Amino acid sequence: MTRPHQSSAPLLLVENLQVALPTPHGLVPAIRNIHLRLERGQTLGVIGESGSGKSITMLALMGLLPEQAQVSGSVKLNGQEMVGASDATFCGIRGNRVGMVFQDPMSALNPVQTIGRQVAEPLRLHRGLSRNAARAEAVALLTRVGIADAARRAEAYPHQFSGGQRQRITIAMALACGPDLLIADEPTTALDATLQLQILQLLRELVAERGMALILISHDLGVIAQNVDQMLVMYGGSIVERGPTAAVFQHMAHPYTRGLFAARPMIGLRAEGQRPRLPTITGHVPELQDIPPGCPFAGRCAWTEASCASTTPPALAVPVHSSGAAHTASCQPHVLRQLEATA
Template structure:
């Protein structure tokens, strides 16, 4: 980019997103104040423990939450506000400009329809292709995501495919209409290391070919290190740290982020008996029905002080694009953490 060029406008902007689930006796504050911009061709990784709000945030962006959810804030796609949009608007956008790869392909794919039928439905609905042209395009998409013999696989059912193949079919459906934004919710969960690498290569290839912006939801910090441009760390529904991926791994500043990185198994970190040894974050995830006006991580944090329990820290800039929600960032000394890579997952699986 030259000095006279302006940076590309974000294709997706999320501002102060909140999601509350209203039950008969209580309200669950699942997402509280999430904001980010996503630019064309960029990969944003959203990380955190189970229950921290990663998937709920993305389901809110997709307009797929149940009626019990109350959504606040703003979500704009190409400048179009989506919070409060009509179902007709959502039907015109989902699968065309905004797509999602769901966590479990075996339950997300329809078991009684061929994979080709499930791909062509998207093409016929959004691009008005004939059945013949849609089938030809489906075969092209299966080839694009690395499925061998696509002309034969197009007529097979999900149960006839391996887990990795089913995940690739999910990707083919999601990118059928060249979406501007692709949300990938745990796309490599329960896959072995070799298949995982193949799925990540497919996503990176699609980003490079189509300029698709990707939101990658994952627990796997090795996947983040290999794939992401920027990282958003969430805890108890709140954003606690945002930074470029290299900056986050080199200088993790929130105690929770450091805890996540410290809990990754390192080559050679085994007990005398040969068992894997992991560091853990002490304590439990808080009850989301009782979000305090304080730091949610304070009860588990070794750096917590009185002000952490008396006021919620807002995101503030540490340097450049590195932002943190913490009254007392982890000490000035660099953490003893080695760079995380995909080999971490392989070490854990042994």
Template sequence: MSLLDVRNLTVMLNTASGLAPAVRNLNIHLEKGETLGIVGESGCGKSMTALALMGLLPENAVTTGELLLNGENLLKKSEKQMCHIRGNQMAMIFQEPMTSLNPVHTVGRQIMEPLRLHRGLSKAEAFEEALRLMDRVGIPNPSERIHNHPHQLSGGQRQRVMIALALSCSPDILIADEPTTALDVTIQDQILELIQTLVAEEGMALILISHDLGVIAENTQKVMVMYGGTVVESGTTDNIFDELTHPYTQGLFAAMPKIGMGRQKRLTTIPGTVPDLINLPKGCTFTDRCPIASSGCGMTVPSETDLGSGHKVVCHNMEQAIQARTTGLYQ
């Protein structure tokens, strides 16, 4: 039995303009100890996927499919049952700790809450465990900081508090949604190294969401590339980075800064904008921005092609996409 098995997960948002498919036919297979990276532009469905896994979608969301954690379908759980799963079996590090932490409670009290709720510790035991967790994630002077409110800590320290919260009950799966947003480069490296070390020590599975391909390359074993709410390419990290295949994946990598490119040279960009979820093309969602799109691309949904070793690509023009690996689609 897999730790996490997501089958055909679809999330529809009921908006004033109609139903918007935020996530479509998503499949994830994750074993204990595995690390998965999810990449893509803003609005591609990365964060909505994380919220769906945690059962934290907005009230206007309609979810179908199966979301199996240790064989149990979370989509059939009540909110009361999900409260026992969140923070206990699954935990999440959110993008911005300042808006995720409660500003009126000390960070110590917030770390102690899941310890008392899920592990049944007394107040004194939870306090001691909170101190240990704060020390473990590298917060200096934890005996003093435990009495601080979030606004009294730096951005890096607040993110470490979020990690301590997420790890407090040793969950089976840790979801990190852009965990280094708004942090300077030095602190980013420290936070990512901390997450990687703790995940390895605890043996938990990790889902890391990021727009930074370098972060994904260094911290995950598998990768999913999302666009328009669906997965366009997936496989092992080595497969994705060595054999860029889908035109969108090639565009993401082409847009990365290159060492020695000089300040005067403009970065490569993918033309166009992310499509409106209300008016997605009938076929491939990348049609309007794709340099090798043909007349039928926007009419029918492309089938999935398995290139071997679990490397899967969803594209109508596979031969052209494969040829473009060396010639380059974006100049």
């Protein structure tokens, strides 16, 4: 099912999103000044180390943050402001206009309900279908995502399926009401390489079929390279680089992005009788309360200067894209110029 689109506003418009989370040290910033715009049919990838803020950003979009969290800025879905919206408003959007595929399908599924009932639930809640009509639609969805003999297996429970099948079931749940936006948070992490390819291919097909927008979160640079048109690189709750995926991969600008790419294991680089060490980013990801107010990467970056920890770096166009490609990096101008000179 696809929903008619009457608004000329972008599907998703995020401006200056900031999130503070409760910790033993009090409320500390977890997400800082996030801006993004996503149109229908676009695909966006988000990469970064664990703790960089990828999942927290998506939970903020879904209204799933802890109760004590503080959120400011603006998140508009089809022009509707979501920051400060009521629980009832979010309940009408989650599973309806926005679907989410979580990293661990076993924890996302209810172990004491059949999968047919779980896939049918959003159809009954949001579309008002009868029990029989919702079950028939659920069986069709399960068949579409590759569950064999779906009419019979709809009566089975999550533990009776493999990991790859459970992930397919959560995708069916997320797509049940024909959402405008699908958020997939590390959807292939626990799967082997063959199942990863199958799940990612399924997501591509479904996005193309239904005209949805897709936000794909992943640690895997190869997954991002092959499955999204635009990408963000996050560190310390901030976006440090963004742009068309091909442009970012071809001209990595920010020191953190370069560090991530340099640390990739590469087939064929092992010398005979040797095992060369991979380059690593010095230091470690700081705790939320220890992230500097300026550049979040200050201290781990080889180009760190005294002003980096206190001065927020501007988002600058990457010099190589004089043709106007929308590729930016948040770094000091002279550092970007020096890095470009050494590329």
